[in-house]
Amino acid sequence: MTNLPLSALVASSATAVLGLSTVPASAQPSRAEDTASVQAAMNVGEHILSGRPGKTRYEIDEKKRATRKTERIVTKNEVVYLFPHTPAIDAAVRKFGNNPAAIATELGVAARYKARTFTDDDGFFRFRGLKPGRYLLMTAVPYEAATITADDTGKVRTTTFFDYNGWFISGATSVSEPIYRYRNTVSKFDHPIVKVVDVRPDKPQTALGEIE
Numbered sequence: 001m002t003n004l005p006l007s008a009l010v011a012s013s014a015t016a017v018l019g020l021s022t023v024p025a026s027a028q029p030s031r032a033e034d035t036a037s038v039q040a041a042m043n044v045g046e047h048i049l050s051g052r053p054g055k056t057r058y059e060i061d062e063k064k065r066a067t068r069k070t071e072r073i074v075t076k077n078e079v080v081y082l083f084p085h086t087p088a089i090d091a092a093v094r095k096f097g098n099n100p101a102a103i104a105t106e107l108g109v110a111a112r113y114k115a116r117t118f119t120d121d122d123g124f125f126r127f128r129g130l131k132p133g134r135y136l137l138m139t140a141v142p143y144e145a146a147t148i149t150a151d152d153t154g155k156v157r158t159t160t161f162f163d164y165n166g167w168f169i170s171g172a173t174s175v176s177e178p179i180y181r182y183r184n185t186v187s188k189f190d191h192p193i194v195k196v197v198d199v200r201p202d203k204p205q206t207a208l209g210e211i212e
Contacts, residue, residue: 035109041084042113045131047199051208052124053080055141055191064184066146072210073143074123082115082127083107085134085196093136098194100138110136132201137208141191150180 054074058066083089088108096102104111119125125139156176163171191212199206 035112038084038086038109038113041086041131041133042115043131044129046204047130047132048205049082049127049130049135049137049197049199049208050124050205051137051211052122053078053119053139053141053193053211054123055143055212057143057145060144060146060186064146064186073141074119075142076119076121076123078119078123078139078141080117080119080125080127080137080139082117082130083110083136083138084113085136086110089136093194093196098192100140100192100194103136103138103194130199132199134196134198137193137195137197139193141193142188143191144186144188147185147187148182149185150182153179153181155179 052074054072056070056072059069059071061067086108088106089103089110092103092106095106115127115130117125117127119139155178157179158174158176160172160174162169163173193211195208195211197206197208
């Protein structure tokens with residue numbers, strides 16, 4: 001899995017948004033009306049989409065160990081992307097599931113017509129001025145989790161296995177393996193969120209609530 005943040009993955013797939021002259025082959029429209037329909041899907045409307053991305057994890061004690069108690073992690077000022085749900089995106093989501101790195105490579109022309117916002121101090125995001133329709137929402141929640149790190153001590157443990165023929169040793173095999181020292185650590189991760197959402201025409205606001 002790639003270590004690049006979601007913003008870098010989306011930006012690399014949507015070079016036209018960055019003002020570069022090159023657009024990946026997968027992002028070039030096959031027909032002129034493809035671009036027009038995708039652009040029309042992102043025209044200004046009157047609807048609002050909101051939600052609060054998060055990640056449930058086990059709490060970490062003072063010894064950097066995971067406890068049995070869980071807590072929900074949300075972050076502020078985290079980028080959230082919204083794309084029109086095109087056939088190319090639908091196929092990518094079906095193929096790759098909750099893998100934004102893979103989906104970002106197959107956004108097609110939708111990579112050039114996306115909306116972007118950021119989570120607020122309480123972890124909520126809000127898109128205003130949307131048209132009714134289906135969209136793809138992508139974001140990531142950074143969090144820390146208790147892990148165990150193995151440090152190589154430089155020492156080797158050798159185990160010898162003997163073969164017997166009756167009462168006599170007929171052969172021997174030795175297996176050597178490094179000796180590790182294990183310690184509790186806290187590691188950083190990104191929890192990806194990929195969600196297909198419907199903005200309904202009969203509701204002025206679509207509130208997704210807590211999403212994970």
